[in-house]
Amino acid sequence: MNKFQNLNFSSLGDFLDYLPDNELEIVEELRALVYECIPDCKEKLSYNVPFFSRNRTICFIWPGSVPWGTIKEGVILGFSRGNLLSDYAGYLEKGTRKSVYTKTFLHVDEIDPQLIRDYLFEALEIDSHSNKKS
Template identity: 25%
Template sequence: MNEEVSQYIQKLPTWQVEICESLRKVVFETIPDAQERMQYGKPHYLKNGHYAAVISVAKDKVSFIIFNATELEDIKGFFKSTSSPDRKTATITQGTEVDYAILASRLQQASETL
């Protein structure tokens, strides 16, 4: 794991640290050879040199963005398309119960062709 990403995550509020560490675990369990790096101030995850996922933190939420996700179904109110059709975002706020297994499944589907 990338030390710069670890330091970034550890500086966050406790609830965001827990979510980010869980998302990080999802990425590495789903894509064991993922390359992790800080880019544009956010943890990015690549497979075979292609973007697979990003963890984006804001004051009141953590977003988990999956790339190559055009074919993935939305989950109403949780996992949906945002600015680009090839990206889907799970928006997680404090107190939200997160089904990490669903996110792992979606990441697996999206990253199969990377």
């Protein structure tokens, strides 16, 4: 547990069990897309939410019910190096962040699987050209 969160999930199962049904549905759909596009990624809970990496962190999924996030409802799909993505569709939320770009989903029907795949494949390509983190 850290000083910003009063949660400490010991496993991915604990994390998933904690989520309200609407967030769980979105998280499961996004995780399925991540694993479809990046089958060899490593998934690790960090800040009590799943982060996905290969050479470096590629993306994360942050539900609003997990404190310390910037949202109170819905689920964020974040790209750690979003500033390097082309964002050809103008789909990602940049805010005032320098590198992390996100998309917030309030309902599973808002997820455009093909568009998410495009962004995940581009993020994977960027990661493939990255040196491993020391």
